[in-house]
Amino acid sequence: MRVFMTGHEGYIGSVMAPLFIQAGHEVIGLDTGYFAQCTLVPPALEIPTIRKDLRSVELSDLKGCDAVVHLAALSNDPIGNLNTQWTEEINFQGSVRLAELAKAAGIRRFLFSSSCIMYGMSATAVVTEESPLDPKTDYASSKVKAERAIAQLADKGFSPTFLRNGTVYGVSPRMRFDTVLNNLVGAAVTTGTVSLHGDGSPWRPVAHIEDISRAFLHVVEAPIDRVHNQAFNNGENGMNHQILELAHVVADTVPGAAVECLGSPDADQRTYKTDFSKFARTFPDFRFRWNIRTGAQELYQAFKGVGLTPDDFTSQRFTRLKWLRHLLETGRLDASLRWQVEGARV
Ligand SMILES: NC(=O)c1ccc[n+]([C@@H]2O[C@H](COP(=O)([O-])OP(=O)(O)OC[C@H]3O[C@@H](n4cnc5c(N)ncnc54)[C@H](O)[C@@H]3O)[C@@H](O)[C@H]2O)c1
Numbered sequence: 001m002r003v004f005m006t007g008h009e010g011y012i013g014s015v016m017a018p019l020f021i022q023a024g025h026e027v028i029g030l031d032t033g034y035f036a037q038c039t040l041v042p043p044a045l046e047i048p049t050i051r052k053d054l055r056s057v058e059l060s061d062l063k064g065c066d067a068v069v070h071l072a073a074l075s076n077d078p079i080g081n082l083n084t085q086w087t088e089e090i091n092f093q094g095s096v097r098l099a100e101l102a103k104a105a106g107i108r109r110f111l112f113s114s115s116c117i118m119y120g121m122s123a124t125a126v127v128t129e130e131s132p133l134d135p136k137t138d139y140a141s142s143k144v145k146a147e148r149a150i151a152q153l154a155d156k157g158f159s160p161t162f163l164r165n166g167t168v169y170g171v172s173p174r175m176r177f178d179t180v181l182n183n184l185v186g187a188a189v190t191t192g193t194v195s196l197h198g199d200g201s202p203w204r205p206v207a208h209i210e211d212i213s214r215a216f217l218h219v220v221e222a223p224i225d226r227v228h229n230q231a232f233n234n235g236e237n238g239m240n241h242q243i244l245e246l247a248h249v250v251a252d253t254v255p256g257a258a259v260e261c262l263g264s265p266d267a268d269q270r271t272y273k274t275d276f277s278k279f280a281r282t283f284p285d286f287r288f289r290w291n292i293r294t295g296a297q298e299l300y301q302a303f304k305g306v307g308l309t310p311d312d313f314t315s316q317r318f319t320r321l322k323w324l325r326h327l328l329e330t331g332r333l334d335a336s337l338r339w340q341v342e343g344a345r346v
Pocket of ligand 1: 009035113116179
């Protein structure tokens with residue numbers, strides 16, 4: 001297939017795009033390149049790239065493609081708080097417009113990278129795809145609105161699929177340290193302490209970046225009647241963990257590291273457990289290969305391998321919100337989060 005992949009120069013896309021190519025597909029990437037330079041290690045492959053803002057995508061960009069994998073988004077909750085309008089324009093309106101264009105271009109398969117965060121903070125129950133959505137942030141709302149609007153476009157010629165990911169961990173050329181397990185291992189390696197802001201009690205579904213990418217690949221290749229206009233929690237049961245458990249796994253993995261619970265009252269208290277049975281029922285042949293122990297070990301070895309320093313770990317290049325703020329403050333991005341001048345991303 002010729003796959004049109006947006007956001008292929010982000011944390012997940014930098015792993016997913018090469019994986020699709022290794023599986024025999026052609027990938028055309030579209031990315032404005034906010035994080036193009038934010039590499040921890042060089043990207044594995046050069047991907048043919050349309051250097052464009054999602055908000056400016058045109059029908060002609062999609063010509064000749066067989067599937068769309070839509071990853072591009074402002075992807076951190078606090079970014080939604082930075083400017084609600086950007087999240088609305090990019091994550092919601094931009095996604096719906098891309099789906100409309102894909103449909104107009106006759107592209108049937110459309111995979112939307114969604115998030116389990118849309119279930120809100122329900123501590124009481126395990127959430128399935130049928131559970132009520134209760135978005136608590138602009139980011140989460142943008143995913144709910146985009147899913148609903150794109151689902152309306154489904155017909156016999158257009159089959160969107162919504163893959164709701166947990167929090168992703170694992171090594172990527174364009175690393176993020178603002179997601180939980182990556183952050184804990186990075187802290188342990190560079191400071192010797194796994195420091196938890198709160199008491200570590202909240203639950204999170206967490207999934208490895210390669211498993212998530214392989215799952216997207218599996219879905220893009222699946223019989224269309226199985227995935228037509230369906231939402232899936234992307235993972236398997238057993239991927240829900242309390243933050244404290246993650247911290248202890250990290251302390252076991254990184255020699256000499258100790259867990260510290262600060263118990264701060266303003267800590268992020270979002271907590272949810274996700275049911276992944278639908279994914280297992282629908283794709284019985286698919287296996288998720290990673291768990292938090294193998295994932296923490298991989299991160300530890302990679303950070304040791306590159307000689308990760310405290311400066312790297314706290315660098316604005318690996319925290320999405322900090323880097324966008326930096327691009328705004330240095331005048332490279334304008335007030336609409338577009339590049340001031342072409343080439344400013346370098
Ligand atoms: N990382 C996670 O834990 C996680 C969890 C659930 C869902 N997701 C979703 O998966 C997708 C990818 O996440 P990620 O962690 O790789 O994020 P990321 O921030 O690392 O990558 C997003 C990419 O999209 C691009 N992009 C953003 N706005 C754009 C625009 N207006 N025009 C063109 N390109 C634009 C960025 O340049 C970047 O390369 C996102 O949709 C995110 O919401 C991620």
